[in-house]
Amino acid sequence: MVKMPEEVMDMFNEWDASKTIATADAEGKLNVAPIKTFSVVDEETLAFGYVFPGKTKDNMEATKKVAVTAFKGSTGYQIKGSFQEFLISGPIFDQKKEQVKEKLKLDAKSAGIIKVEEVYSVSPGPDAGKKLA
Numbered sequence: 001m002v003k004m005p006e007e008v009m010d011m012f013n014e015w016d017a018s019k020t021i022a023t024a025d026a027e028g029k030l031n032v033a034p035i036k037t038f039s040v041v042d043e044e045t046l047a048f049g050y051v052f053p054g055k056t057k058d059n060m061e062a063t064k065k066v067a068v069t070a071f072k073g074s075t076g077y078q079i080k081g082s083f084q085e086f087l088i089s090g091p092i093f094d095q096k097k098e099q100v101k102e103k104l105k106l107d108a109k110s111a112g113i114i115k116v117e118e119v120y121s122v123s124p125g126p127d128a129g130k131k132l133a
């Protein structure tokens, strides 16, 4: 079980941090998309509000593997993990739906759930690329 350090969770919960998700299709073709609504469910799990299903959804369902970054200023973190499911009801979905409505004025179709498997620093400096968990 990999647990995100506190500072990593804080960054993923920070609305003003930039966040991206990288995925790949079955042929290895890569895709990266900005997804701002990532937040922490627990130390091992991230969720995001999904409004515009596209290549990210197709790739997550096809290959499961994702890499997510969250960064602000010159501090950033990278998660590698596995797609678990898209929730369309329940408390996590309700929380994401509310956030997407409030912040983006849009309607989330689902909440994507990611299980964290590796955590890295991507901050420029001596810890760049360092594995944190």
Ligand SMILES: Cc1cc2nc3c(=O)[nH]c(=O)nc-3n(C[C@H](O)[C@H](O)[C@H](O)COP(=O)(O)O)c2cc1C
Binding pocket: 031, 032, 033, 034, 035, 036, 037, 038, 048, 049, 050, 051, 052, 053, 054, 055, 056, 057
């Ligand atoms: C700053 C920014 C934040 C975004 N946040 C979200 C988000 O939280 N949820 C979402 O569904 N789309 C979000 N988008 C839109 C997706 O990135 C967009 O739909 C993109 O085309 C993904 O498509 P793809 O999966 O086909 O690559 C955001 C876009 C930008 C520019």
